[in-house]
Amino acid sequence: MKKIIIGVLATISGLVMLFTYRTSLDAAPAPVTAPGGQTSGSGTLTDGQYTGSSAATRYGPVQVQVTVSGGKITAVDVPTYPDGNGVDQRINSSAIPQLVSETLTAQSAQLDMISGATFTSTGYIQSLQSALDQASH
Numbered sequence: 001m002k003k004i005i006i007g008v009l010a011t012i013s014g015l016v017m018l019f020t021y022r023t024s025l026d027a028a029p030a031p032v033t034a035p036g037g038q039t040s041g042s043g044t045l046t047d048g049q050y051t052g053s054s055a056a057t058r059y060g061p062v063q064v065q066v067t068v069s070g071g072k073i074t075a076v077d078v079p080t081y082p083d084g085n086g087v088d089q090r091i092n093s094s095a096i097p098q099l100v101s102e103t104l105t106a107q108s109a110q111l112d113m114i115s116g117a118t119f120t121s122t123g124y125i126q127s128l129q130s131a132l133d134q135a136s137h
Contacts, residue, residue: 045071045135052131054080055123059088062123066103066131073107076100076128081120091117099124108132 045068054063060082067075078096082088095117102111109129113121 045073045132046137047071048135050131050134052127052129052134055126055130057082057119057123059119060084062120062127064124064127064131066128066135068135073104073132076103078124081124092120095120096124103128 047068047070049065049067051065052063054061061080062078062082063080065077065079066073067077078100081092081096083092095114098114099111099121103109109125109132111121111125111128
């Protein structure tokens with residue numbers, strides 16, 4: 001009888017954990033487009049340096065700064081990102097360079113999320129879009 005009770009409690013605990021588990025899909029952002037329905041990068045960008053608005057994430061703010069030259073994104077800096085603990089530092093030391101590289105290749109905010117850095121990726125894309133919106137005016 002004791003084994004049955006333990007088995008039932010274990011099953012109930014497992015079901016509770018299963019139904020309360022939050023996947024990374026819960027945080028996936030909607031596609032980001034510029035005004036008029038065009039993605040930034042498909043139009044002409046004005047040369048200069050643009051700082052996107054700070055995007056709040058679960059683990060801290062993310063802010064992106066882009067440099068546009070010849071109508072193209074030539075440099076990306078990320079002056080603000082979560083780095084308050086060792087885990088944040090480890091994740092973002094890999095994720096930020098990947099996001100910067102993707103930005104320079106894509107020339108837009110239409111980027112793939114970095115696995116394991118969903119919140120940073122989301123904040124980065126939001127701030128990047130803000131900077132590109134400024135550059136497209």
